Amino acid sequence: GAEIFPPYKRWILSKNFLREKEANLKKLQEVDERWFEKHKIETRFATVATQFNIERRLAVLANGETIEFNKACLAMGSRPVRPPVAGVNLGNVIYLRTLRDALALREMAGVERGIMVVGGGLLACEAAASLRIMKLKVGLMHRDPYLLNRYLGPETGAWLTDYFTKHGVVLSMGEALNGFEGKTVLRNIQTKSGNRFPIGLAVVACGAEPNLDLVRNTPLSGPHGSPVTEYLETEEKGIYAVGDLAFYPDRIMGGMRRQTHWENAREQGLVAGANMTGKKRIRYEQVPYFWTEMFDLHIDFVGDFSVLPTRVEREGTYAKKKFIARYYQG
Template sequence: MIERDYLIVGAGTAGFSACEGIRQHDKKGSITMVGNELHAPYERPALSKAFLQKSHPHPHEFCYHAADWFVKHKVDLRLGTFITQFNIERHLAVLGTGQTIHFDRAVLATGSRALRPQVAGYDLGNIIYLRTMADALALREMTPLEDGVTIVGGGLLAAEVAASLTLTKRKVTMLSRDVALWQHLVDPVTAEWLTTYFKAKGVTMHLRDDVSGFEGKTIVKNIQTKNGGRHTVSLVIVAIGSEMNLGLVRNTPLATPKGSPVNEYLETEEKGIYSVGDIALFPDKIYGGVRRETHWEHAKQSGLVAGGNITGRKRTKYEYLPHYSSKLFDLEFEFVGDFQLPPVRVVTEGAREKRSFVLKYMSGDKLRAAVLCNRKPAEVEAVKKHIRGDYTGK
């Protein structure tokens, strides 16, 4: 039996940040971080952007630190290893290797996996669900072998992958059930403008149609659609969303359909066990209620805060104003605020045609969220301040 002060389950951004947070306040406590991926913690957002756009990307370029960082900071990092059992009462975790860790305190940072459509043929060869470095490496190897790429989905990730592959001169087709790209994120006029922008860049669009099945004997050859269409394909990327990895704690109060509930310190109802990143369902100190966010900045911040708190030498309440970025061709977007409600009243500043604008999503008199396209960082900060002022009075 291995004895540890801290166990971190999952070696993504949130797990890694928790590790950093612990080491900022406790230099000596023993830490084991276990992750089932093969690569040291890396910047996942790059997988749909810089990684795909580079001619010879190497995984190491995207890792937060080389292996010696973990040695230097006395972190026992176990990669390529699943935790298969997590016993909350006994504070025990069983690894896929058969070893058992008895921990004093733990951070759950198991993140998400790509959503698979429940249709025939979803697991055929040449269908990629882009989530991990291994998926991105497979994509890098396979795209040059095939005639073109078909991307299923019309949201953030699907659009980023389509833009990145188009920039590398791949023939890209998008298939989405929505009427326009980013339909659930921006107002209809902007969504239509963006879709036209993609078409002008050479992306073929099949909209208002959904996959009803994938055909092929060993690898995918056709996509059948609900409208009765049949598209010949050679390589497919499915980007239709993600779902939480909460299987380890299923049927416990640490897993609900909405996330892993935590208090304002990111601690679950089990003392000494924290949840961070994509899985955490945390009290929202800005908009009220509870919130779950599946973005990088939250993974980083929540990991750092929980890492500090778990040492007992720090007690920080988690307050997070959602903020994430996206890049499509020469359009750099910043999303600030709450996008969980559809945009009803949107005030537009600037001009889409000039590729520089701000969409302000209003809730009554309050600024609830904003999308900034090709604007200066100072404007992002001003929007954050405005939203905070409107919702917290601070």
């Protein structure tokens, strides 16, 4: 893969990793290099495939080397969406996705006059909370009226938004990004309403898109990801897709689904690996689940959040930060 590091816990990057005074790389490790040696797994870090030939069953690497295969698993993950506005490539505009991004953010955050997080989803909120815990001057702008609007109803969303304000994050809700200004390095952020924020560092979290360029214009790529069966196998026998790429049939909640969460990627990797190497095939059957940490809050999400609820039932109180919100559709 393109990463220069062995597989690591990417979900930590926007949480503990940003909050700690010293960057602790060991806590990020999923497994060390000895694990690969023990299990006789050949690794190619900082190496990308540039061609993937389905018929001939071979991949061509950037260094010109070719690798033949009988079976393959597509696990290229996703990349940050870059908004269609001016200045997206200016210096000090960070798209938090990799360990390198997080290290750069840690280094710059302490020396800039202010930080603006652009977005209101999970990654944006986690990053803003973590940077604020470090006593930094943090703002957040989001085009919608409350945070986590893809996952929370208006009442809980309003409570969470107010929680961020009380913890010192300067919120600009209902503000849509119009562009980043500066010659080579960010100086201002402009909104579509005409407001201009003087900011030295921006963290952009406006969604992610699957890395399907390698298999674009093939049956392995579709408008919603890489279509797979309940066994995570594509229509090309012996080729699987997992994680942020897999557009799979949800046997529990119904319909087709693509998830971009750590838990889903890990579990799908286990299922695809077993199906590629074992005699007995395993279906992927998991209730969609993910979680987040922001300040002293821990929030679990279970079920289908692709459609906003029509009815909400809540047990517990916001004041005690212990509650269950049940969302119903229809």
